[in-house]
Amino acid sequence: MTMSVPQKRKHMLSVDFKQRSGSSKRHKEHGHSHQHKKPRYVDAPDEEQSPRKSATELNGTTPQKLVNGYKVPKPHGHNNLNRINGVGESSRSKNFRSNSSTDLQLQEQRKQLPIAKGRDALVAEIGKHDVTVLLGETGSGKTTQVPQYLLENGVAGKGMIAVTQPRRVAATSLADRVSKEQGASVGDIVGYSVRFDEKYTSGTRIKYMTDGMIVRELMSDPLLSKYSVVIVDEAHERTLRTDLLIANLKTIQKKRNSTLDPKGKGNADKMNPLKVIIMSATLDAEKFSKFFHNAKIIYVKGRQHPVTIYHSSESQVDYVDAAMRTFFQVHVDQPPGDVLIFLPGEYEPHFIRVPELKNALGQEDIESLEKSITFFAKRLPADKMDVLILPMYASQSAHKNTKVFESAPSNTRKCILATNVAETSITIPGVKYVIDTGKCKEKQYLARDSGGGFDTLLTRDITKSSAMQRAGRAGREGKGVCFRLYTEQAFESMKRTAEPEILRCSLTSSILQLKCIGQNMEELDLMDKPDIDAIYSALKTLWLLGAIDKEQKLTSTGRRMASFPTEPHLSRSILASSEHNCTKEILTIVSILSSSSKLFLDISDQREAASDSRRKFRHPSGDHMTILNTFRSYEEVSKSESKSQRKEWCKKHFINEKCLIEGKKIREQLIDVCKKVGLDPNSSCGENEDPVIKSLGYGLVGNSAFLQPDGSYKQTMGHSIVKIHPGSCMVNEKVPAIIYDELVYTNQIYARGVSAIPRSFFLKHAALSQRQA
Numbered sequence: 001m002t003m004s005v006p007q008k009r010k011h012m013l014s015v016d017f018k019q020r021s022g023s024s025k026r027h028k029e030h031g032h033s034h035q036h037k038k039p040r041y042v043d044a045p046d047e048e049q050s051p052r053k054s055a056t057e058l059n060g061t062t063p064q065k066l067v068n069g070y071k072v073p074k075p076h077g078h079n080n081l082n083r084i085n086g087v088g089e090s091s092r093s094k095n096f097r098s099n100s101s102t103d104l105q106l107q108e109q110r111k112q113l114p115i116a117k118g119r120d121a122l123v124a125e126i127g128k129h130d131v132t133v134l135l136g137e138t139g140s141g142k143t144t145q146v147p148q149y150l151l152e153n154g155v156a157g158k159g160m161i162a163v164t165q166p167r168r169v170a171a172t173s174l175a176d177r178v179s180k181e182q183g184a185s186v187g188d189i190v191g192y193s194v195r196f197d198e199k200y201t202s203g204t205r206i207k208y209m210t211d212g213m214i215v216r217e218l219m220s221d222p223l224l225s226k227y228s229v230v231i232v233d234e235a236h237e238r239t240l241r242t243d244l245l246i247a248n249l250k251t252i253q254k255k256r257n258s259t260l261d262p263k264g265k266g267n268a269d270k271m272n273p274l275k276v277i278i279m280s281a282t283l284d285a286e287k288f289s290k291f292f293h294n295a296k297i298i299y300v301k302g303r304q305h306p307v308t309i310y311h312s313s314e315s316q317v318d319y320v321d322a323a324m325r326t327f328f329q330v331h332v333d334q335p336p337g338d339v340l341i342f343l344p345g346e347y348e349p350h351f352i353r354v355p356e357l358k359n360a361l362g363q364e365d366i367e368s369l370e371k372s373i374t375f376f377a378k379r380l381p382a383d384k385m386d387v388l389i390l391p392m393y394a395s396q397s398a399h400k401n402t403k404v405f406e407s408a409p410s411n412t413r414k415c416i417l418a419t420n421v422a423e424t425s426i427t428i429p430g431v432k433y434v435i436d437t438g439k440c441k442e443k444q445y446l447a448r449d450s451g452g453g454f455d456t457l458l459t460r461d462i463t464k465s466s467a468m469q470r471a472g473r474a475g476r477e478g479k480g481v482c483f484r485l486y487t488e489q490a491f492e493s494m495k496r497t498a499e500p501e502i503l504r505c506s507l508t509s510s511i512l513q514l515k516c517i518g519q520n521m522e523e524l525d526l527m528d529k530p531d532i533d534a535i536y537s538a539l540k541t542l543w544l545l546g547a548i549d550k551e552q553k554l555t556s557t558g559r560r561m562a563s564f565p566t567e568p569h570l571s572r573s574i575l576a577s578s579e580h581n582c583t584k585e586i587l588t589i590v591s592i593l594s595s596s597s598k599l600f601l602d603i604s605d606q607r608e609a610a611s612d613s614r615r616k617f618r619h620p621s622g623d624h625m626t627i628l629n630t631f632r633s634y635e636e637v638s639k640s641e642s643k644s645q646r647k648e649w650c651k652k653h654f655i656n657e658k659c660l661i662e663g664k665k666i667r668e669q670l671i672d673v674c675k676k677v678g679l680d681p682n683s684s685c686g687e688n689e690d691p692v693i694k695s696l697g698y699g700l701v702g703n704s705a706f707l708q709p710d711g712s713y714k715q716t717m718g719h720s721i722v723k724i725h726p727g728s729c730m731v732n733e734k735v736p737a738i739i740y741d742e743l744v745y746t747n748q749i750y751a752r753g754v755s756a757i758p759r760s761f762f763l764k765h766a767a768l769s770q771r772q773a
């Protein structure tokens with residue numbers, strides 16, 4: 001198919017698309033094509049593919065079953081919901097809303113979902129098994145319905161149902177949707193928990209949470225005893241936290257589901273048993289099943305709405321330009337419906353912030369596409385719909401990200417420019433068209449045997465599994481169309497699934513968390529074992545920070561570090577600050593560094609102006625005190641100025657107010673943690689920067705470099721030559737030693753977030769002296 005675009009400019013040529021070979025209404029993409037045992041993903045209207053046939057095809061050593069074609073169960077209205085679910089009754093009835101037409105509509109929509117047909121069978125199967133692997137097409141209703149079925153049918157008993165998500169946007173938006181379906185407010189019967197934000201009460205029965213949050217809960221509750229069901233959703237993404245969770249769920253089940261108590265006396269009900277459900281649309285089901293001793297695999301047949309897929313007839317090198325042209329092809333030629341464009345962007349650093357990634361969150365592509373679409377949208381003929389552009393990426397504030405869920409004004413087409421935060425689990429109302437650039441950013445940790453190491457972020461082709469998830473976002477509310485800016489051959493040659501994160505990410509903070517629950521990563525029963533060098537590098541870093549001793553045992557410092565929801569090196573600086581009476585100052589710096597966006601806006605064509613206007617905050621010791629100065633000035637301005645004046649002040653100085661607002665919120669939470677672990681959050685060194693730099697030095701001891709005679713800097717804990725990043729206020733300085741927040745690797749290795757530190761600090765630093773001994 002060729003679609004034409006208004007020839008506003010000569011270069012604005014159309015992108016040619018071919019419909020996917022085979023049926024237009026069906027896409028049988030699933031990551032299993034090369035496998036002997038193939039699950040079949042069948043579109044709802046496609047009746048010729050017998051589910052029974054698929055089930056037979058799948059019957060192997062693992063017992064499997066296809067849930068389909070069962071009698072539609074009686075609708076569970078509010079009244080019988082109370083009856084079925086005795087346990088949740090009180091909170092349910094408290095939040096009971098009248099049967100408004102919206103409520104009825106929602107109940108009707110629930111009944112129409114493909115999964116609803118198999119509800120009774122599904123509940124029965126899950127009831128019978130400790131572990132269930134549940135596969136179902138995107139949009140079949142797994143994530144929103146399964147937890148509700150288990151609750152409404154009493155399978156969850158008295159415990160809570162946790163539903164884990166790799167990304168916070170998914171967790172919060174799902175809690176919102178499912179609360180509505182339950183006729184309650186978010187935080188009552190259905191709640192959520194993501195880092196630095198949670199909404200749930202003691203009456204909450206279904207909790208959507210990031211996988212990072214549940215792993216963190218293991219530290220205070222190693223058996224996850226308040227949960228009777230843990231649903232691991234989007235397990236195909238194989239995030240580091242999901243893998244750690246899955247390993248722990250296996251051992252927890254051994255303890256909680258045993259019919260004998262630990263002393264061997266028959267006692268089944270002392271511990272409430274735990275059910276585990278592993279869910280995805282694109283899962284290597286066999287692998288998960290095998291890991292859980294050949295767990296039951298269930299396939300849910302049917303997608304709710306078909307998605308027609310087009311591939312470009314040629315590969316598109318400039319994917320941003322191709323996305324812009326495709327958008328206008330849709331806007332001009334196609335019926336109303338919002339457009340979701342996927343651009344490269346990283347995995348959400350959902351639990352521990354990864355500052356290395358800040359410069360590569362995908363904003364650049366988004367900003368440039370936003371500019372070009374805005375430019376052409378203004379020049380469209382008057383009879384065309386308006387365009388409302390809405391960016392969506394992890395480091396944008398939650399408030400801005402939720403804007404995409406609002407309906408567009410009349411005669412307006414929403415155009416959402418998203419990184420892969422929009423890839424799984426979420427439904428963006430109105431979206432009918434997806435434009436997929438086929439690119440993503442992948443984090444890769446380069447471990448150094450010397451103990452250092454750094455993350456790199458590379459743009460790469462997505463996997464088949466991601467392509468399918470992205471296409472799935474178009475068919476959530478009706479028939480959809482997906483335009484892929486890559487050829488069908490390119491799709492066919494994509495990898496099936498991504499490499500598990502555990503094989504390519506820094507393990508430092510996970511190993512610290514595991515140590516707190518008495519586990520060693522190398523001994524864990526993991527689905528994929530990480531590289532021993534990566535473990536060694538992380539252990540070395542922890543030892544340098546004083547979190548573990550020479551025998552690799554957790555120290556009291558390590559335990560206190562783990563209480564903070566920040567990266568280990570930042571936690572270490574907070575602890576050191578109490579000895580140097582500067583906790584107030586360090587908390588501010590750490591909060592800003594933990595914020596998901598950059599403090600200083602970096603607009604390439606206004607770099608000099610920005611630098612001039614920020615000069616007054618600059619501190620001779622470097623970037624960390626500069627952050628502190630900026631925060632202090634902002635607080636001063638906030639005392640006397642109105643909100644709009646504050647905004648104006650930020651704009652004038654090219655300062656990102658969002659970062660300051662988020663930083664303030666994070667600071668409040670860190671203050672609470674300080675109080676819990678017995679640190680005085682108000683201890684202050686006033687204007688003296690020495691204690692601040694020293695405290696930072698304890699955390700950044702591994703991120704340090706010495707000046708060489710030739711004027712370059714060489715890592716103290718490695719052999720790399722590093723350059724100071726042009727964005728640092730230290731870029732033109734030559735000081736004997738520096739500490740830095742992160743290394744970024746482009747054409748060379750740059751240190752970002754740099755401060756000068758006396759060289760003598762390292763000689764005194766106990767851990768470093770030990771290393772040198």
Ligand SMILES: Nc1ncnc2c1ncn2[C@@H]1O[C@H](COP(=O)(O)OP(=O)(O)OP(=O)(O)O)[C@@H](O)[C@H]1O
Nearest residue numbers: 138139140141142143144145177281425427476477
């Ligand atoms: N926030 C929402 N607003 C409107 N409709 C929604 C919302 N969330 C879910 N839905 C509807 O419910 C359907 C099922 O969503 P659900 O997330 O349960 O599917 P799923 O099988 O888990 O798919 P995926 O694997 O893509 O997450 C969607 O296709 C959509 O029609």
